[in-house]
Amino acid sequence: MKITRIFAHRVELPLHETTYAWSGGKSVTVFDSTIVGVETDGGLIGCGEVCPLGPFYLPAYADGVRAGLREIGPHLLGEDPRQLAKLNRKMDLALKGHPYVKSGIDVACWDILGQATGMPVCELLGGRYGEDVHLYRAISQESPEQMAAKVATYRAEGYRRFQLKVGGDPDVDIARIHAVAAKLQPGDRLVADANTGWVQHEAVRVAKAVRDVDVYIEQPCLTYEECLAVRRQIPHPFVLDETIDDLGILLRARADHAMDVVNLKISKLGGLTKTKQARDLCVSMGIAMTLEDSWGGDIATAAIAHLALSTPPELLFSTTDFNSYVTVSTADGAPQRVNGRMAAPTSPGLGITPKKNALGERVVIVE
Numbered sequence: 001m002k003i004t005r006i007f008a009h010r011v012e013l014p015l016h017e018t019t020y021a022w023s024g025g026k027s028v029t030v031f032d033s034t035i036v037g038v039e040t041d042g043g044l045i046g047c048g049e050v051c052p053l054g055p056f057y058l059p060a061y062a063d064g065v066r067a068g069l070r071e072i073g074p075h076l077l078g079e080d081p082r083q084l085a086k087l088n089r090k091m092d093l094a095l096k097g098h099p100y101v102k103s104g105i106d107v108a109c110w111d112i113l114g115q116a117t118g119m120p121v122c123e124l125l126g127g128r129y130g131e132d133v134h135l136y137r138a139i140s141q142e143s144p145e146q147m148a149a150k151v152a153t154y155r156a157e158g159y160r161r162f163q164l165k166v167g168g169d170p171d172v173d174i175a176r177i178h179a180v181a182a183k184l185q186p187g188d189r190l191v192a193d194a195n196t197g198w199v200q201h202e203a204v205r206v207a208k209a210v211r212d213v214d215v216y217i218e219q220p221c222l223t224y225e226e227c228l229a230v231r232r233q234i235p236h237p238f239v240l241d242e243t244i245d246d247l248g249i250l251l252r253a254r255a256d257h258a259m260d261v262v263n264l265k266i267s268k269l270g271g272l273t274k275t276k277q278a279r280d281l282c283v284s285m286g287i288a289m290t291l292e293d294s295w296g297g298d299i300a301t302a303a304i305a306h307l308a309l310s311t312p313p314e315l316l317f318s319t320t321d322f323n324s325y326v327t328v329s330t331a332d333g334a335p336q337r338v339n340g341r342m343a344a345p346t347s348p349g350l351g352i353t354p355k356k357n358a359l360g361e362r363v364v365i366v367e
């Protein structure tokens with residue numbers, strides 16, 4: 001089987017809540033997503049999705065996905081999409097870095113492998129653990145009172161895990177954590193995610209001010225070293241996210257006891273192949289994970305669902321359903337939240353069918 005064409009659509013994904021805000025005053029109102037298609041000589045077409053959280057979250061931006069596909073695409077024509085390790089090596093030799101560019105192609109090739117073998121991606125990724133997985137809900141940064149009020153709304157939708165967007169003014173963040181924690185019920189779980197927004201002394205100060213709150217602290221500062229220094233001074237369970245973007249730093253963080261949970265995002269690591277490698281390593285090392293992506297719609301959510309369902313439940317800390325945040329549906333058959341949980345499709349590949357009328361014109365064609 002050979003790759004004969006790689007193409008992409010640009011899709012705008014507005015939000016039901018109009019805006020999503022996090023640390024440092026950053027926010028997005030309409031997500032700019034790239035739906036990637038990989039076409040083969042046998043007629044199979046696989047799809048993937050890459051949707052950065054704006055240009056100021058990770059070293060990734062929406063136009064960069066499309067530019068990168070034009071750069072890397074010609075190197076992949078004629079390659080067998082089912083030979084994923086070889087394909088990834090080819091991508092890494094053709095373009096240094098830029099893992100997010102490669103992610104959509106890699107996911108599309110997993111979709112093809114599943115269609116070619118008649119197996120759902122989650123079974124190919126290691127096996128399906130159970131029926132469904134629990135979801136977390138991100139609470140966009142607002143005033144402490146507004147954020148606390150959201151807990152009841154999201155709990156009514158079935159969510160029991162809440163990820164509070166902090167990383168702003170430390171005094172307001174202390175109030176945010178206290179206000180939201182006061183709304184929790186037994187069995188709920190709370191993460192305060194600063195998304196790199198605090199400097200070291202602020203992070204230590206916030207954590208000490210909420211020392212008696214049952215809350216996880218996620219990625220307080222910009223650098224690994226700052227996060228490690230904070231981690232060593234505070235009592236809370238600790239999550240690393242933005243700084244863990246390859247195996248080298250994952251292993252270093254493990255050796256340093258720098259985290260209790262790690263957040264692995266598919267496009268941050270460069271696709272399902274590389275995320276599976278990190279995920280499997282975490283399973284062997286006993287590190288729990290949040291498995292997700294930077295953002296996306298139906299197709300990104302399907303890839304997340306397959307990854308999450310193929311992970312031992314005791315090591316799956318949380319995952320998420322981005323397609324329920326956005327107003328546009330781009331595929332039939334995508335996972336849907338039911339009582340705060342989501343399942344992965346049971347049909348071959350990703351188990352979804354892109355909606356042609358939702359995708360518009362192709363903005364990248366390599367053939």
Ligand code: MG
Pocket residue numbers: 193195218219241242263
């Ligand atoms: Mg995070």
